[in-house]
Amino acid sequence: MAAVQETIDQVKSIDVDQYKYGFVTDIESELAPKGLNEDIIRFISAKKDEPEWMLNWRLDAFQRWKTMEEPEWARVDYPKIDFEDLHYYAAPKTQEGPKSLDEVDPELLETYKKLGIPLSEQEVLAGIAPENRVAVDAVFDSVSVATTFKEELAKAGVIFCPISEAIREHPELVQKYLGSVVPVSDNFYATLNSAVFSDGSFVYIPEGVRCPMELSTYFRINERNTGQFERTLIIAEKGSYVSYLEGCTAPQRDENQLHAAVVELVAHEDAEIKYSTVQNWFPGDSEGKGGIYNFVTKRGDCRGANSKIAWTQVETGSAITWKYPSCILRGDNSVGEFYSIAISNGHQQVDSGTKMIHLGKNTSSRIISKGISAGVSQNTYRGQVSAHRKAKNARNFTQCDSLLIGDKCGAHTVPYIESKNATAVFEHEATTSKISDDQMFYCQARGLDEEAAVALIVNGFVRDVIQQLPMEFAVEAQKLINISLEGSVG
Amino acid sequence: MLEIKNLHAEVEGNKILRGIDLTVKPGEIHAIMGPNGSGKSTLSYILAGKEDYEITEGSITYNGEDMLELGADERAAAGMFLAFQYPIEIPGVATMTFLKTALNAQRAARGEEELSTPDFMKLVREKAADLKVTPEMLRRPLNVGFSGGEKKRAEILQMALLEPTLCILDETDSGLDIDALRIVSEGVNKLRSPERGMIVITHYQRLLDHIVPDVVHVLSKGKIVKTGGKELALELEANGYADYVGEEA
Ligand SMILES: Nc1ncnc2c1ncn2[C@@H]1O[C@H](COP(=O)(O)OP(=O)(O)OP(=O)(O)O)[C@@H](O)[C@H]1O
Ligand SMILES: [Mg+2]
Numbered sequence: 197m198a199a200v201q202e203t204i205d206q207v208k209s210i211d212v213d214q215y216k217y218g219f220v221t222d223i224e225s226e227l228a229p230k231g232l233n234e235d236i237i238r239f240i241s242a243k244k245d246e247p248e249w250m251l252n253w254r255l256d257a258f259q260r261w262k263t264m265e266e267p268e269w270a271r272v273d274y275p276k277i278d279f280e281d282l283h284y285y286a287a288p289k290t291q292e293g294p295k296s297l298d299e300v301d302p303e304l305l306e307t308y309k310k311l312g313i314p315l316s317e318q319e320v321l322a323g324i325a326p327e328n329r330v331a332v333d334a335v336f337d338s339v340s341v342a343t344t345f346k347e348e349l350a351k352a353g354v355i356f357c358p359i360s361e362a363i364r365e366h367p368e369l370v371q372k373y374l375g376s377v378v379p380v381s382d383n384f385y386a387t388l389n390s391a392v393f394s395d396g397s398f399v400y401i402p403e404g405v406r407c408p409m410e411l412s413t414y415f416r417i418n419e420r421n422t423g424q425f426e427r428t429l430i431i432a433e434k435g436s437y438v439s440y441l442e443g444c445t446a447p448q449r450d451e452n453q454l455h456a457a458v459v460e461l462v463a464h465e466d467a468e469i470k471y472s473t474v475q476n477w478f479p480g481d482s483e484g485k486g487g488i489y490n491f492v493t494k495r496g497d498c499r500g501a502n503s504k505i506a507w508t509q510v511e512t513g514s515a516i517t518w519k520y521p522s523c524i525l526r527g528d529n530s531v532g533e534f535y536s537i538a539i540s541n542g543h544q545q546v547d548s549g550t551k552m553i554h555l556g557k558n559t560s561s562r563i564i565s566k567g568i569s570a571g572v573s574q575n576t577y578r579g580q581v582s583a584h585r586k587a588k589n590a591r592n593f594t595q596c597d598s599l600l601i602g603d604k605c606g607a608h609t610v611p612y613i614e615s616k617n618a619t620a621v622f623e624h625e626a627t628t629s630k631i632s633d634d635q636m637f638y639c640q641a642r643g644l645d646e647e648a649a650v651a652l653i654v655n656g657f658v659r660d661v662i663q664q665l666p667m668e669f670a671v672e673a674q675k676l677i678n679i680s681l682e683g684s685v686g
Numbered sequence: 687m688l689e690i691k692n693l694h695a696e697v698e699g700n701k702i703l704r705g706i707d708l709t710v711k712p713g714e715i716h717a718i719m720g721p722n723g724s725g726k727s728t729l730s731y732i733l734a735g736k737e738d739y740e741i742t743e744g745s746i747t748y749n750g751e752d753m754l755e756l757g758a759d760e761r762a763a764a765g766m767f768l769a770f771q772y773p774i775e776i777p778g779v780a781t782m783t784f785l786k787t788a789l790n791a792q793r794a795a796r797g798e799e800e801l802s803t804p805d806f807m808k809l810v811r812e813k814a815a816d817l818k819v820t821p822e823m824l825r826r827p828l829n830v831g832f833s834g835g836e837k838k839r840a841e842i843l844q845m846a847l848l849e850p851t852l853c854i855l856d857e858t859d860s861g862l863d864i865d866a867l868r869i870v871s872e873g874v875n876k877l878r879s880p881e882r883g884m885i886v887i888t889h890y891q892r893l894l895d896h897i898v899p900d901v902v903h904v905l906s907k908g909k910i911v912k913t914g915g916k917e918l919a920l921e922l923e924a925n926g927y928a929d930y931v932g933e934e935a
Binding site: 632633634635637638639640641642643644645646648649652653655656657658659660 | 762844
């Protein structure tokens with residue numbers, strides 16, 4: 197039997213059940229009653245101690261959402277979601293908001309430790325050089341449970357806190373920017389998020405400041421039948437720089453869980469935001485049961501001249517992914533980048549890509565997308581590149597590569613290109629390849645077993661993107677890729 | 687060490703090997719020559735453990751172990767190495783990374799410890815310098831965009847690094863210029879030792895001027911039709927295969 201044939205057979209017997217973050221934290225939660233109505237929204241808002249304007253903003257979003265239809269254009273297939281059968285708020289009972297680390301429930305600290313995310317600052321400080329430190333905001337179901345290194349960041353003028361706190365403490369900033377990149381009625385899920393979002397991170401980098409450490413948020417869905425609707429807002433003032441990482445995991449559950457986040461980035465003149473995601477939500481079991489529905493709206497606005505926003509994502513989890521981190525290149529000479537690795541295995545369905553909207557002069561964008569499909573999964577790249585009438589000399593380069601493991605999976609590329617300015621130059625390259633029997637044999641003849649051979653070939657395939665990740669993250673991502681393909685070769 | 691007995695193999699119903707008997711003892715170098723399509727590469731692939739072939743009869747044992755029971759990676763760990771006639775490209779994987787992964791995989795399979803990065807780098811630099819493989823080449827993805835000759839040198843570099851006990855070289859001389867032929871042959875000769883056996887597949891005597899064989903075999907239509915000393919290669923060079931191939935027809 198040829199190596200690749202064997203791979204296919206093993207993919208068939210794939211056990212995504214080896215998902216290593218599938219444990220459940222046994223902690224008492226406070227849940228909002230199931231269903232969605234104005235009272236639930238008032239409940240969430242009251243829980244967060246929100247000002248009046250925030251509640252009104254949510255209620256307005258809810259009114260609009262009721263008139264909207266669930267989008268169906270993506271190449272994903274799932275039973276209709278019953279929005280009345282979900283909890284829209286869940287919080288560990290012992291904790292209503294972020295406190296000092298000493299007060300955080302030990303059970304929660306243990307959870308994050310198991311996930312490989314130390315929340316104790318002492319632990320972080322012990323092993324790591326200052327420049328490699330990472331400040332963490334940990335979001336557990338609907339609330340942020342801890343944020344580390346806040347004081348140290350405050351010295352540099354950086355605000356890094358749960359968005360619920362920012363709404364109370366920095367209302368002028370939140371009011372100015374919230375919904376300014378992803379408008380309330382942008383799309384079905386974004387509108388839903390606007391009505392019910394519970395927590396997420398807020399980042400503000402003042403003019404001329406280079407954020408002294410990496411910032412990161414770890415999202416964890418724990419509670420059953422609960423939607424997670426986080427909201428992240430990052431503002432980089434003139435000439436500032438920040439690198440932000442986002443990680444996601446969830447327990448293994450039979451039923452599907454909904455995750456509908458909104459992320460908004462604003463980069464002013466000469467500012468740069470680097471946003472990296474390692475998404476490893478539970479992908480569902482070997483029969484395709486369970487797993488997270490990941491419907492996310494992420495958008496960055498290069499508002500000022502010479503600003504830059506780079507999205508890097510490593511997507512290995514979720515039953516269904518519907519996600520298009522985008523850049524609006526408004527400022528002249530602004531730059532947008534999108535580097536993506538999307539892996540689908542088992543029964544996963546991925547419809548992901550990006551939009552680069554060129555509005556300003558001399559704007560440029562670069563898209564490198566690497567899709568890897570195994571099992572009976574479907575993996576679609578959907579990308580839009582457009583140049584506005586005034587986008588003189590807009591440039592885009594898109595490279596979109598797909599790698600298939602076995603012959604039961606699918607890879608699809610759907611590019612939309614639109615130019616209203618004759619000086620714009622858009623290049624698009626796409627390839628689809630398979631891991632060949634010859635490559636497998638060659639690696640095996642050098643002593644690599646099947647799994648190591650696939651891992652090596654896949655790591656080669658995604659190298660361009662891995663290189664874009666911050667150092668420590670790159671190693672993590674590589675491991676994650678190997679784990680998520682583990683089932684595909686036995 | 688290597689014992690092939692009455693080996694018959696076919697692919698999709700085509701009989702390619704029709705009863706091969708071959709014994710290689712430690713320290714010996716066997717040359718295999720023979721017309722195009724006679725089954726030389728097939729034999730080398732089967733030895734290395736490629737799975738596309740159906741073995742209908744016969745056996746392969748190596749150091750007393752039944753090789754037909756083992757996968758390609760296990761055979762590599764057991765000490766077999768095939769230098770490919772057509773080396774395969776591995777995009778995105780730096781040659782250096784590939785070498786390290788392969789070496790450590792074999793060490794792990796043998797229960798040895800991984801080599802530390804500094805020790806590994808030192809070892810590679812040394813071997814690479816012998817074969818005139820530049821540091822720039824080591825950084826490039828394995829075999830991608832390598833010239834024919836560069837690919838062959840990279841194969842021998844892998845062999846030198848992995849230190850197999852049985853080396854199978856499939857037309858390593860094809861595509862090499864005169865200087866490269868000498869460099870590669872020196873690399874191979876350096877590996878000659880009383881413990882190590884070699885099978886050298888070639889069409890040309892000029893390689894055997896450098897790598898002097900103990901035994902020369904002629905393979906034709908899937909069978910060894912003639913076995914002799916190193917002078918057999920000279921005779922073939924002068925007269926071609928007609929005498930031996932004819933006998934079989
Ligand atoms: N996968 C295959 N399917 C069908 N025929 C095959 C296959 N592999 C090899 N053959 C045939 O087997 C025969 C032997 O091929 P092989 O590559 O072993 O020859 P060779 O002696 O190495 O030739 P050369 O000197 O040209 O390298 C050829 O006729 C070839 O076409
Ligand atoms: Mg051949």
